[in-house]
Amino acid sequence: MKIVVIGGTGLIGSKTVAILREEGHEVVAGSPKSGVNTITGKGLKEAMAGAQVAIDLANSPSFEDKAVLEFFVTSGRNLLAAEAAAGVRHHVALSIVGTDRSDNGYFRAKVAQEKLIKTSGIPYTIIRATQFMEFLGGIADSGTDGNTVRLSPSLFQPIAADDVAPVVAEVALAAPRNGTVEIAGPERAPFHELVARYLKAVGDPRQVVRDPESRYFGGRVEERSLVPLGEARLGHIGLDEWLRRSKA
Numbered sequence: 001m002k003i004v005v006i007g008g009t010g011l012i013g014s015k016t017v018a019i020l021r022e023e024g025h026e027v028v029a030g031s032p033k034s035g036v037n038t039i040t041g042k043g044l045k046e047a048m049a050g051a052q053v054a055i056d057l058a059n060s061p062s063f064e065d066k067a068v069l070e071f072f073v074t075s076g077r078n079l080l081a082a083e084a085a086a087g088v089r090h091h092v093a094l095s096i097v098g099t100d101r102s103d104n105g106y107f108r109a110k111v112a113q114e115k116l117i118k119t120s121g122i123p124y125t126i127i128r129a130t131q132f133m134e135f136l137g138g139i140a141d142s143g144t145d146g147n148t149v150r151l152s153p154s155l156f157q158p159i160a161a162d163d164v165a166p167v168v169a170e171v172a173l174a175a176p177r178n179g180t181v182e183i184a185g186p187e188r189a190p191f192h193e194l195v196a197r198y199l200k201a202v203g204d205p206r207q208v209v210r211d212p213e214s215r216y217f218g219g220r221v222e223e224r225s226l227v228p229l230g231e232a233r234l235g236h237i238g239l240d241e242w243l244r245r246s247k248a
């Protein structure tokens, strides 16, 4: 089967491409570096020719509110139009658990991306994942003030990229659900606790402070804003195991 992975050079994209190639599929790893650009449209038509499945794992180069919204809307529109023209039969995209339950600019962009997919007429499956463990450092940085990291005690259930990619590949090979599946890591704990464990393990001297008023990238978060509320598939790699693998 021919499968196009947009963002095929990224964290999740490169792992997904490797799994699908290993299984014998013809995979195009599309990204600006490989001449496929969903913003300018360059190389999209050629990449999509003869493809049955398209997986959108692209990410915005800028997380600034306006730029990220523009990225996901323009990229989504161009990609879905190219898929419709090529007769793609399954669109798969990676979104975020709770993206409609907080109000930061990045989440608003992902909601807009999901809306385009749901109204595109192309059979689809949206996978909503919790935060990647690989993003823990970025989360700590976002709450940092001097040597202190202020984080909310709301629940957090990060997932390792190595747990995400196999689910993306599996979903892409299955029938479209015209719906959403949720995936999360195996451990659920307050944000400040997990980030403190991470910083200690990597030898980062910053002190984590529990702050119920602190926002997540500018958005308010309540106790269960960022964890699955219903049924979710769980990964196998906990924080300690992920740290062990990262150091190896």
Ligand SMILES: NC(=O)c1ccc[n+]([C@@H]2O[C@H](COP(=O)([O-])OP(=O)(O)OC[C@H]3O[C@@H](n4cnc5c(N)ncnc54)[C@H](OP(=O)(O)O)[C@@H]3O)[C@@H](O)[C@H]2O)c1
Residues within 6 Å of the ligand: 006, 007, 008, 009, 010, 011, 012, 013, 030, 031, 032, 033, 034, 036, 037, 038, 039, 040, 056, 057, 058, 059, 060, 061, 075, 094, 095, 096, 097, 110, 128, 129, 130, 131, 132, 135
């Ligand atoms: N971070 C999280 O915790 C989290 C949680 C849930 C879901 N997600 C979602 O997961 C997805 C993948 O994230 P990631 O961390 O794997 O991304 P990443 O490592 O930042 O990779 C981004 C990819 O997008 C490509 N790209 C950028 N601009 C493009 C364009 N104009 N046209 C085509 N491709 C373009 C990049 O290509 P080049 O290498 O050529 O620049 C790269 O392959 C994102 O949609 C994100 O919203 C993230």
